Amino acid sequence: MLDAREAWARSKARDADIKAWAWLPEELAYPPASDLQGPLAGAGLGVKDVIDVAGMPTRSGSPATSAEPARWDAACVTQLRAAGAVPIGKTVTAEFAYASPGPTRNPRLATHTPGGSSSGSAAAVAAGMVDIALGTQTGGSMIRPAAFCGVVGFKPTFGRVHRQGMSVLCDSLDTIGWFSRTVSQSQAVASVLLPRGEPQPEPARAPRVALLGCETIGQLDAASRQALDDCVARLQEQGATVAAPVLDADLQSLLHIHTQTMLAELARGLQPLARSAQAGLMSPVLREAVKRGLDIPHADYARLQRARERLSREWRLRFGEVDFIVTPSAPGPAPAGLQSTGSSVFNRVWSLLGWPALHLPTAVTDMGLPVGVQWVALPDQDHSLLGWAARNAGQSMHTGTN
Amino acid sequence: MLDAREAWARSKARDADIKAWAWLPEELAYPPASDLQGPLAGAGLGVKDVIDVAGMPTRSGSPATSAEPARWDAACVTQLRAAGAVPIGKTVTAEFAYASPGPTRNPRLATHTPGGSSSGSAAAVAAGMVDIALGTQTGGSMIRPAAFCGVVGFKPTFGRVHRQGMSVLCDSLDTIGWFSRTVSQSQAVASVLLPRGEPQPEPARAPRVALLGCETIGQLDAASRQALDDCVARLQEQGATVAAPVLDADLQSLLHIHTQTMLAELARGLQPLARSAQAGLMSPVLREAVKRGLDIPHADYARLQRARERLSREWRLRFGEVDFIVTPSAPGPAPAGLQSTGSSVFNRVWSLLGWPALHLPTAVTDMGLPVGVQWVALPDQDHSLLGWAARNAGQSMHTGTN
Numbered sequence: 001m002l003d004a005r006e007a008w009a010r011s012k013a014r015d016a017d018i019k020a021w022a023w024l025p026e027e028l029a030y031p032p033a034s035d036l037q038g039p040l041a042g043a044g045l046g047v048k049d050v051i052d053v054a055g056m057p058t059r060s061g062s063p064a065t066s067a068e069p070a071r072w073d074a075a076c077v078t079q080l081r082a083a084g085a086v087p088i089g090k091t092v093t094a095e096f097a098y099a100s101p102g103p104t105r106n107p108r109l110a111t112h113t114p115g116g117s118s119s120g121s122a123a124a125v126a127a128g129m130v131d132i133a134l135g136t137q138t139g140g141s142m143i144r145p146a147a148f149c150g151v152v153g154f155k156p157t158f159g160r161v162h163r164q165g166m167s168v169l170c171d172s173l174d175t176i177g178w179f180s181r182t183v184s185q186s187q188a189v190a191s192v193l194l195p196r197g198e199p200q201p202e203p204a205r206a207p208r209v210a211l212l213g214c215e216t217i218g219q220l221d222a223a224s225r226q227a228l229d230d231c232v233a234r235l236q237e238q239g240a241t242v243a244a245p246v247l248d249a250d251l252q253s254l255l256h257i258h259t260q261t262m263l264a265e266l267a268r269g270l271q272p273l274a275r276s277a278q279a280g281l282m283s284p285v286l287r288e289a290v291k292r293g294l295d296i297p298h299a300d301y302a303r304l305q306r307a308r309e310r311l312s313r314e315w316r317l318r319f320g321e322v323d324f325i326v327t328p329s330a331p332g333p334a335p336a337g338l339q340s341t342g343s344s345v346f347n348r349v350w351s352l353l354g355w356p357a358l359h360l361p362t363a364v365t366d367m368g369l370p371v372g373v374q375w376v377a378l379p380d381q382d383h384s385l386l387g388w389a390a391r392n393a394g395q396s397m398h399t400g401t402n
Numbered sequence: 403m404l405d406a407r408e409a410w411a412r413s414k415a416r417d418a419d420i421k422a423w424a425w426l427p428e429e430l431a432y433p434p435a436s437d438l439q440g441p442l443a444g445a446g447l448g449v450k451d452v453i454d455v456a457g458m459p460t461r462s463g464s465p466a467t468s469a470e471p472a473r474w475d476a477a478c479v480t481q482l483r484a485a486g487a488v489p490i491g492k493t494v495t496a497e498f499a500y501a502s503p504g505p506t507r508n509p510r511l512a513t514h515t516p517g518g519s520s521s522g523s524a525a526a527v528a529a530g531m532v533d534i535a536l537g538t539q540t541g542g543s544m545i546r547p548a549a550f551c552g553v554v555g556f557k558p559t560f561g562r563v564h565r566q567g568m569s570v571l572c573d574s575l576d577t578i579g580w581f582s583r584t585v586s587q588s589q590a591v592a593s594v595l596l597p598r599g600e601p602q603p604e605p606a607r608a609p610r611v612a613l614l615g616c617e618t619i620g621q622l623d624a625a626s627r628q629a630l631d632d633c634v635a636r637l638q639e640q641g642a643t644v645a646a647p648v649l650d651a652d653l654q655s656l657l658h659i660h661t662q663t664m665l666a667e668l669a670r671g672l673q674p675l676a677r678s679a680q681a682g683l684m685s686p687v688l689r690e691a692v693k694r695g696l697d698i699p700h701a702d703y704a705r706l707q708r709a710r711e712r713l714s715r716e717w718r719l720r721f722g723e724v725d726f727i728v729t730p731s732a733p734g735p736a737p738a739g740l741q742s743t744g745s746s747v748f749n750r751v752w753s754l755l756g757w758p759a760l761h762l763p764t765a766v767t768d769m770g771l772p773v774g775v776q777w778v779a780l781p782d783q784d785h786s787l788l789g790w791a792a793r794n795a796g797q798s799m800h801t802g803t804n
Contacts, residue, residue: 054674066473068470072675075670077674159573159574160703162573162667163570163573164670164671168565168566171566172561194700196699268477268481269564269566270566271477272475272479272480272566273474275480275484276456297597297598298596301562302562305561306782313715379708
């Protein structure tokens with residue numbers, strides 16, 4: 001993997017155009033070789049600026065936060081450091097990992113959004129400045145920027161990566177994940193943050209796959225539709241069985257529950273800021289979200305959580321025999337403009353359920369913008385999901401390097 | 403409720419003996435009357451020192467933490483402030499809300515433990531220094547000190563009080579709760595932190611109750627056994643139907659899952675400290691817990707979470723027709739000595755399940771130490787549980803005031 005010194009030098013050289021970094025040190029503190037043992041030995045690591053790195057500020061994309069450096073690494077940063085990774089800086093996030101974007105540009109086409117909220121991490125990997133970078137997802141904040149930037153993005157099962165040292169936006173949704181150039185790099189990070197008890201042999205058979213086109217919740221453009229069809233065709237060529245269950249009503253319910261849950265939780269979390277003298281430093285879109293969230297009565301919130309649990313149980317049974325689900329990552333390639341980070345409509349169901357989700361880049365459009373597909377598995381099938389993807393990757397991955 | 407100015411004055415006067423406060427300001431910042439509107443107008447509030455209050459340090463019972471004042475209130479403190487409460491200081495917690503106790507003494511008998519980890523909050527209410535105080539529970543850190551100090555302690559449904567601004571020990575267990583002198587004060591706090599959509603009429607009938615003696619997981623002394631029997635007898639006199647299901651194997655499984663979950667999560671959360679130059683500032687008991695937790699493979703942890711979800715589902719069905727469960731709070735009154743905070747064996751099952759739990763003080767022993775009972779309800783039955791307790795409180799509560 002790209003060494004931290006090289007990663008830092010490339011970042012310094014290229015970031016004026018990309019603006020992936022919220023904070024890069026003037027000099028890199030490179031540890032002695034004896035500290036660089038493990039599966040990630042020496043690898044440069046980008047860290048989304050809602051996750052603490054000791055000695056670096058955590059600004060969460062907001063001028064209302066403190067510029068004081070963090071005292072401790074977040075738990076996940078400690079784990080990665082112990083495996084040899086070297087955090088080289090903090091990557092740009094949308095304001096409090098919600099919607100209002102930072103300055104980052106899409107390395108594939110600078111006039112287009114990199115997606116968000118983990119904009120800087122996805123862009124830094126896409127631009128070849130680091131091979132691995134941490135992000136978070138509450139709605140679509142990992143999978144969407146991975147799709148728009150054309151890198152591998154992995155959001156593990158909810159609750160499995162400890163969030164100590166991460167700024168919480170929505171307690172029941174926020175999940176720490178990571179970007180990488182390849183699936184095998186993503187597996188290397190998973191081996192550290194989701195350590196296995198014992199190695200699990202890959203099943204020597206073709207996978208059982210479910211296809212969820214999600215047509216009723218969002219429209220796919222031609223390139224993304226093609227990416228989905230191609231992925232399914234390739235899997236079928238390899239002997240996969242592909243079922244296509246129709247779950248329109250469930251999908252709509254899950255999306256609605258996600259919207260309300262996210263608003264109610266972010267509103268309670270950001271209330272201290274919204275009621276403070278610094279409230280004026282919040283973006284209008286964030287202020288409006290807090291206002292909407294505070295209007296949701298607790299009783300409604302509680303009822304939605306019960307519905308969420310019921311659907312979660314039903315879906316676990318429904319997909320119990322499936323190795324993974326193939327479904328869109330985004331409605332199309334990165335939209336033009338930097339004012340919006342694009343739609344998360346195909347990601348939020350999996351954030352709500354807490355199931356592991358993986359973006360695989362598979363093609364580029366004529367304009368040079370990446371498209372790909374999302375693979376999803378049942379809770380705690382993280383390693384299995386990555387394993388199926390690794391087996392498939394040789395034939396299907398398309399990751400340009402800039 | 404006890405006014406913040408009076409609360410602060412009493413705390414200053416009495417705390418040399420009790421040591422409930424980790425931090426009390428030299429002067430109280432008392433807001434103008436126009437800011438003191440709402441159900442808690444002017445009430446002094448104690449805040450466990452793992453929860454941020456703007457302008458006060460958050461030390462988490464550890465010299466390894468920063469002495470810098472917090473920049474923001476925690477979300478729950480903001481909500482209480484908006485309802486008129488005035489935080490007067492930070493209360494003593496066991497080290498990182500785990501096991502190693504602070505200096506707090508039991509206001510009922512100074513040679514005995516106040517329980518932990520929310521030691522200072524329970525003691526401050528018991529000593530009449532404040533009427534309401536925030537705590538947290540991961541194992542038994544609310545219900546146990548409430549029992550030992552003889553105050554009302556309420557741990558709501560997991561996930562319903564936002565934890566922004568609280569130091570996370572165990573992500574899937576930590577729950578913010580509160581202590582009070584009376585059930586109606588606890589209801590006033592609940593109306594703020596768990597706002598109802600619309601008022602729910604109390605059912606005009608006697609309750610359906612389940613009695614869980616939990617004999618196979620812990621031994622009860624005579625006074626606590628008597629408190630449990632008296633409570634059940636009183637409920638039956640009032641027409642309650644009381645069933646006593648036998649769930650020994652489940653209880654043992656749930657306890658085991660709790661132990662492993664708590665160790666695995668706290669170890670990941672405290673790894674940054676344990677690997678740092680300040681590791682020497684950790685207590686031996688905490689260092690050992692981190693070591694044990696890191697030895698739990700992720701695959702084991704994931705398997706235990708699946709078992710937890712299954713048992714949680716089964717128990718929800720099993721107790722679906724019950725208004726509340728009556729079960730011990732603690733094996734007996736507060737043990738002598740300040741080295742240990744006592745046993746949490748009767749609390750941990752409810753922390754694992756995330757069900758709301760309430761401690762009701764009902765009697766005192768000849769030595770003057772309080773005993774009582776724990777009432778538990780299904781998730782999101784928080785207001786109903788408090789309502790049943792309020793109806794019962796007139797006849798059964800025993801809360802001395804010092």
